[in-house]
Amino acid sequence: MKIIRTVKAMQLEADGLRMAGKHIGFVPTMGALHAGHLSLIHCAKEEADVVVVSIFVNPTQFGPAEDLDAYPRDFKRDEALVAGAGADFIFYPAVEEMYPEPYHTIVSVDTLTEKLCGASRPGHFAGVTTVVTKLFNAVKPHVAVFGQKDYQQVAVIRRMVVDLNMDVEVVSAPIVREADGLAMSSRNAYLSPGEREDALALSSALEEAERMILSGVRDTGRLWEAIESRVMKKASARIDYIAMVDPDTLEAVESVGQRILIALAVFVGKTRLIDNRLIES
Amino acid sequence: MKIIRTVKAMQLEADGLRMAGKHIGFVPTMGALHAGHLSLIHCAKEEADVVVVSIFVNPTQFGPAEDLDAYPRDFKRDEALVAGAGADFIFYPAVEEMYPEPYHTIVSVDTLTEKLCGASRPGHFAGVTTVVTKLFNAVKPHVAVFGQKDYQQVAVIRRMVVDLNMDVEVVSAPIVREADGLAMSSRNAYLSPGEREDALALSSALEEAERMILSGVRDTGRLWEAIESRVMKKASARIDYIAMVDPDTLEAVESVGQRILIALAVFVGKTRLIDNRLIES
Numbered sequence: 375m376k377i378i379r380t381v382k383a384m385q386l387e388a389d390g391l392r393m394a395g396k397h398i399g400f401v402p403t404m405g406a407l408h409a410g411h412l413s414l415i416h417c418a419k420e421e422a423d424v425v426v427v428s429i430f431v432n433p434t435q436f437g438p439a440e441d442l443d444a445y446p447r448d449f450k451r452d453e454a455l456v457a458g459a460g461a462d463f464i465f466y467p468a469v470e471e472m473y474p475e476p477y478h479t480i481v482s483v484d485t486l487t488e489k490l491c492g493a494s495r496p497g498h499f500a501g502v503t504t505v506v507t508k509l510f511n512a513v514k515p516h517v518a519v520f521g522q523k524d525y526q527q528v529a530v531i532r533r534m535v536v537d538l539n540m541d542v543e544v545v546s547a548p549i550v551r552e553a554d555g556l557a558m559s560s561r562n563a564y565l566s567p568g569e570r571e572d573a574l575a576l577s578s579a580l581e582e583a584e585r586m587i588l589s590g591v592r593d594t595g596r597l598w599e600a601i602e603s604r605v606m607k608k609a610s611a612r613i614d615y616i617a618m619v620d621p622d623t624l625e626a627v628e629s630v631g632q633r634i635l636i637a638l639a640v641f642v643g644k645t646r647l648i649d650n651r652l653i654e655s
Numbered sequence: 656m657k658i659i660r661t662v663k664a665m666q667l668e669a670d671g672l673r674m675a676g677k678h679i680g681f682v683p684t685m686g687a688l689h690a691g692h693l694s695l696i697h698c699a700k701e702e703a704d705v706v707v708v709s710i711f712v713n714p715t716q717f718g719p720a721e722d723l724d725a726y727p728r729d730f731k732r733d734e735a736l737v738a739g740a741g742a743d744f745i746f747y748p749a750v751e752e753m754y755p756e757p758y759h760t761i762v763s764v765d766t767l768t769e770k771l772c773g774a775s776r777p778g779h780f781a782g783v784t785t786v787v788t789k790l791f792n793a794v795k796p797h798v799a800v801f802g803q804k805d806y807q808q809v810a811v812i813r814r815m816v817v818d819l820n821m822d823v824e825v826v827s828a829p830i831v832r833e834a835d836g837l838a839m840s841s842r843n844a845y846l847s848p849g850e851r852e853d854a855l856a857l858s859s860a861l862e863e864a865e866r867m868i869l870s871g872v873r874d875t876g877r878l879w880e881a882i883e884s885r886v887m888k889k890a891s892a893r894i895d896y897i898a899m900v901d902p903d904t905l906e907a908v909e910s911v912g913q914r915i916l917i918a919l920a921v922f923v924g925k926t927r928l929i930d931n932r933l934i935e936s
Contacts, residue, residue: 479818511820537760
């Protein structure tokens with residue numbers, strides 16, 4: 375496995391691979407890798423001949439009060455995990471390589487980004503779409519794999535890819551969970567043992583909502599109350615949002631149709647966790 | 656010469672050319688071609704193995720009160736000119752192909768776009784950078800050639816290309832002028848015979864400013880007055896802006912240094928014309 379630190383070197387490598395007829399699979403990450411990321415790498419290996427994993431904690435997608443400085447970084451550990459998962463390259467640029475001064479360009483998607491996490495984290499998605507554009511232009515992938523845990527992120531990136539004619543296939547891979555149901559997240563590392571218990575409220579509330587829907591509940595108000603009360607029982611939990619939306623447009627729905635996305639963001643202590651469930655009934 | 660109308664077909668052609676080791680040169684245009692455009696095609700032929708010319712009147716770079724509907728369109732004439740100049744492909748997408756509904760993504764450059772034409776035409780440069788990104792993603796060029804007449808546009812595109820890691824070399828080609836000095840422009844076709852006379856004020860004012868600088872004038876206030884008075888003598892002319900700026904940052908300068916860009920935008924009747932001169936002394 376090869377580690378590449380500059381955009382130019384990554385592009386030359388990508389050009390060489392493409393000239394040799396290789397299909398490039400790409401998994402963009404912020405490091406602090408867990409089994410969720412490894413499942414994305416496995417998915418990329420199914421889809422492509424060579425797999426590039428990027429590790430870049432992108433400062434522009436963090437708000438001023440968010441956890442950029444605290445975000446866990448352990449390159450040696452990540453490197454071993456990526457190698458173990460069978461990827462071929464790590465693209466590991468420094469912040470100065472990705473955002474040399476002066477820097478003045480933004481890629482932004484409207485509408486889809488104004489809801490859910492976009493409402494709670496202004497500027498977050500413009501940071502994501504900009505860095506993903508930059509990473510795509512560096513890695514030149516045929517296919518890029520994203521985790522369904524960041525459901526809205528995948529929707530926004532798909533929109534960007536279509537709108538800007540990016541010749542990249544976007545694949546999303548299912549949420550990977552701990553044995554007790556907690557969605558894997560690099561931010562789970564922040565949780566105290568008590569918070570780790572409370573964090574189960576997200577997945578269990580989503581499970582309960584699914585049971586209610588499958589037993590015939592159609593009113594999203596009732597689902598909202600059930601989710602809220604389950605989360606509120608946990609001392610360290612504070613709801614950021616509960617959203618019941620059309621899975622394509624992310625517009626709120628009042629009544630459950632054939633497909634509904636339920637998405638949650640909950641602060642557990644100081645840690646903001648997200649989870650979601652796409653329910654077809 | 657081949658005409659391609661869809662993004663997908665253009666990408667497949669570009670992939671094939673790249674796999675065959677061909678370097679792709681690209682000249683984006685809005686049609687209504689003149690000798691200035693043909694010089695860009697000749698320049699692209701010097702730089703690359705195959706040349707793609709796009710013809711697309713991009714609605715998103717026109718303001719609501721601007722000349723989108725009136726903009727001259729004559730594909731058969733353009734096609735003959737492009738073929739005559741020795742290009743290999745015309746990429747000629749419909750508006751519905753480039754902006755199918757829904758459409759939600761913008762590429763924007765700040766700072767550089769707030770001056771000169773950006774101040775007069777709000778939203779113009781976001782339209783330009785967005786469509787150029789889309790065209791680059793369709794044509795996949797190694798090198799793209801732009802006219803120096805749109806000096807600010809070239810500066811903005813260079814900024815975007817660097818900031819977003821686009822693997823495209825941006826080349827700019829000199830302004831092509833009529834025998835009497837008027838910069839070639841598709842919009843010159845709008846001018847009445849009297850306006851065509853008056854339009855000479857732009858190039859002659861720039862020439863006079865250069866003479867003054869070469870004879871030792873350093874105060875941009877004096878240059879400004881000389882340019883203004885020459886333009887104001889023309890009955891149909893109304894100044895939009897006169898700018899004396901650093902050629903790299905486009906920031907206004909008070910005193911002439913080693914390099915200065917003088918840029919003008921002047922309404923001649925209802926037609927807005929631009930011209931500029933980079934003066935080294």
